[in-house]
Amino acid sequence: MKVLHIITSSETGGAEIALEKLIKFHISNSKYIHNVVCLKPLGDVGDRLISEGVKVTSLNLKSFLFLPLSFFKLLLLIKNQKPDLIQTWLYHSDLIGSLAALLLGFKKIIWNIRSSDALLGKGLSISGYLSMRLCSLISHSVPHTIISVAERAKEQHLKQGYCERKFKVIQNGFSLEKFNPLLDVTKHSRERIDLIEGFKIVGSIGRYNEYKDYQTLIAASKIMLSKRKDILFVLIGEGLEDGNKELKELLINQGVFNNFRLLGKRNNINELILLFDVFCLHSISEGFPNVLGEAMSSGIPCVSTDAGDAGILLGDVGRLVEVGQPKQLSKALLEVLDLPSEKIQEISKLGRERIKSRFSINKIVKKYEELYEEISISK
Numbered sequence: 001m002k003v004l005h006i007i008t009s010s011e012t013g014g015a016e017i018a019l020e021k022l023i024k025f026h027i028s029n030s031k032y033i034h035n036v037v038c039l040k041p042l043g044d045v046g047d048r049l050i051s052e053g054v055k056v057t058s059l060n061l062k063s064f065l066f067l068p069l070s071f072f073k074l075l076l077l078i079k080n081q082k083p084d085l086i087q088t089w090l091y092h093s094d095l096i097g098s099l100a101a102l103l104l105g106f107k108k109i110i111w112n113i114r115s116s117d118a119l120l121g122k123g124l125s126i127s128g129y130l131s132m133r134l135c136s137l138i139s140h141s142v143p144h145t146i147i148s149v150a151e152r153a154k155e156q157h158l159k160q161g162y163c164e165r166k167f168k169v170i171q172n173g174f175s176l177e178k179f180n181p182l183l184d185v186t187k188h189s190r191e192r193i194d195l196i197e198g199f200k201i202v203g204s205i206g207r208y209n210e211y212k213d214y215q216t217l218i219a220a221s222k223i224m225l226s227k228r229k230d231i232l233f234v235l236i237g238e239g240l241e242d243g244n245k246e247l248k249e250l251l252i253n254q255g256v257f258n259n260f261r262l263l264g265k266r267n268n269i270n271e272l273i274l275l276f277d278v279f280c281l282h283s284i285s286e287g288f289p290n291v292l293g294e295a296m297s298s299g300i301p302c303v304s305t306d307a308g309d310a311g312i313l314l315g316d317v318g319r320l321v322e323v324g325q326p327k328q329l330s331k332a333l334l335e336v337l338d339l340p341s342e343k344i345q346e347i348s349k350l351g352r353e354r355i356k357s358r359f360s361i362n363k364i365v366k367k368y369e370e371l372y373e374e375i376s377i378s379k
Contacts, residue, residue, distance in 0.1 A: 001031060001033070001085070002035070002082070002084050003033070003034050003083060003086075004036075004037065004077075004078065004081055004083035004085070004086050005023075005035070005086075006038075006039075006074070006086065006089070006093045006096070007036065007039070007088070007089040007093050008038065008090040008091075008092045008093045009038060009040045009090075010038040010040070010043040010047075010056065011043030011044060012043065012044050012238065012265075013207075014172070014289070014290050015089045015114045016043070016045040017290050018112075018114075018290070019036070019089060020048065020049060021172075021173060022034070022365060022368060023036070023049060023054055032372070035081060036049060036056040036057070037056075037057050038056065038058050039061045039070065039092060039093060040058070040059075040060075040061055040062070041060050046058065059073050059074060067096075071096065071100060074096065075100050075103065078100055078104055078106065085108050085109075085372060085376065086106060086108065087109075088109065088110070088112065089112040089114070090114060091132045091135055092127065092128065094112075094131070094135050095131045095135050097109070098142045107144070108144055108375050109142060109143045110143060110144060110145050110371070110375070111145070112147045112149070113146060113147065113148045113157055113162075114153065115153060132160065136157070136161040137161070139161075139162045139166065140166075144375050145166055145375065146162065146163070146167050147167075147168055148167055148168070148170075149169075149171060149287040150171065150286075150287045150288040151309055151312065152308055152309050153287050153309075154167050154169055168371065170364060170367045170371075171313075171359055172289075172290050172293060172364065173362070173363065173364025173365060174293040174294060174360060174361060175360075175361050176297050176360060179270050180270070181274065181300075181348060181352070183271060193234065193263055194261055195234075195275065198230060200231050200232070200277045201231075201232050201275055201277045201278075202221075202232070202233045202234070202276070202277070202278055202280055202333055203234045203272075203273065203275070203276030203278070203279050203280065203295075203300075204234070204237075204279070204280050205235075205237055205269060206281075207237050207238045208237065208238065208239025208244060209239070211283060211284055211285040212282065212283050213282050213284045213305075213323070214247065214250075214282070215250070216305075216329060217280060217329070218254050218256060219254070219326035220326040221233050221254075221256050221259065221260075222255065223330040225259055231259060231337070232259055232260070232261060233259060233260045234272075234276065235260065235261070235262050235263065236263045236264070236266050236272060237264070237265060240262050240263065240264055240265075241262050241264030241265075248262075269294070273294065273295055273300060277301070278302070278333055279291075279292070279300045279301070279303070280303050280304070280329070280333060281302070281307070282304075282329060283307040283323075284305070284324060286307040286308030286310055288308060288309045288312075288313060289308060289309075292304055292310055293313055293355060293359055296313070296314075296317065296318070296352065296354065297351075297352060297355045299348035300348070301336050301339070301351070302317070302319070303319040303329065303336060304319070304320055305320075305321055305323045305324075305325075305329070306321065313359070317351045318347075319332040
């Protein structure tokens with residue numbers, strides 16, 4: 001079965017990582033052939049897939065002025081590749097991919113909805129919001145199935161007029177082999193990122209943008225450091241480096257800069273995450289957060305804001321607090337840091353077991369396979 005994926009970007013992000021996991025799981029399975037088209041120039045995920053032998057084509061769309069040319073290229077790609085299914089990811093690709101497929105008389109189309117904040121266009125560019133609104137109008141006639149990564153995302157898209165009967169919730173899946181508490185993390189790793197012996201580590205992973213709400217984490221850190229000084233906050237992700245003047249100024253103004261380590265973008269997240277004593281997700285907007293599941297898979301205790309389906313992922317294993325509440329966040333983080341080692345071990349075990357029983361990559365890929373088979377035999 002040949003599946004053509006059309007995705008807006010191949011930079012590191014929730015949708016891109018979900019696609020990468022799905023394709024890599026099938027690399028040794030000759031039944032499924034996955035090809036990828038990304039609208040924008042190639043990013044990290046695209047490069048990694050190419051290195052694995054996956055056919056990835058970039059339309060190199062840098063400006064919407066060149067959209068007609070990119071659209072024509074997409075038409076040719078679909079016509080030449082003759083896929084059995086087309087799976088689109090994110091609003092721009094849902095819209096553009098669907099229009100191209102329809103012009104060619106292709107009907108077996110799957111959309112992927114990621115954001116839980118379609119309501120009022122929160123977290124979207126103007127073009128993203130317009131694409132989402134147009135998709136809501138054609139959702140009743142175009143896609144065979146609309147995959148939502150989260151229950152909350154589904155509910156909010158229904159409020160926007162999306163077709164309810166076409167929705168199917170398939171969450172992100174997680175690799176218990178890659179994210180494993182038994183991985184060896186050397187003392188050199190701690191020294192290399194300037195950790196202080198005996199200090200507790202609060203870790204956060206994500207891009208630097210307003211929807212990740214680093215202001216709330218920084219405000220919470222100030223409260224925490226007023227109560228105990230032996231805490232370091234380690235931030236990993238795009239934009240989270242010393243060169244970010246805005247972030248650096250915010251940390252200095254709050255008087256917490258010396259207790260933060262800004263590591264920027266890293267490729268060994270599965271190793272670095274094991275240095276954390278607690279993982280913190282502080283977003284105001286999420287779908288089904290990858291980093292939270294990866295922390296749980298790694299056996300790290302977690303504290304999260306109630307963004308997207310974070311609560312469904314955590315269950316009763318972690319601590320859930322309201323969005324944008326530094327006092328609640330600091331209280332929850334301090335409580336976890338104060339837990340005895342036996343309780344930490346229990347949480348670690350329960351978190352991994354929850355991922356294994358409900359959200360392992362094996363279980364999630366099986367849901368995709370069942371959907372592919374269902375659509376392949378439909379008219």
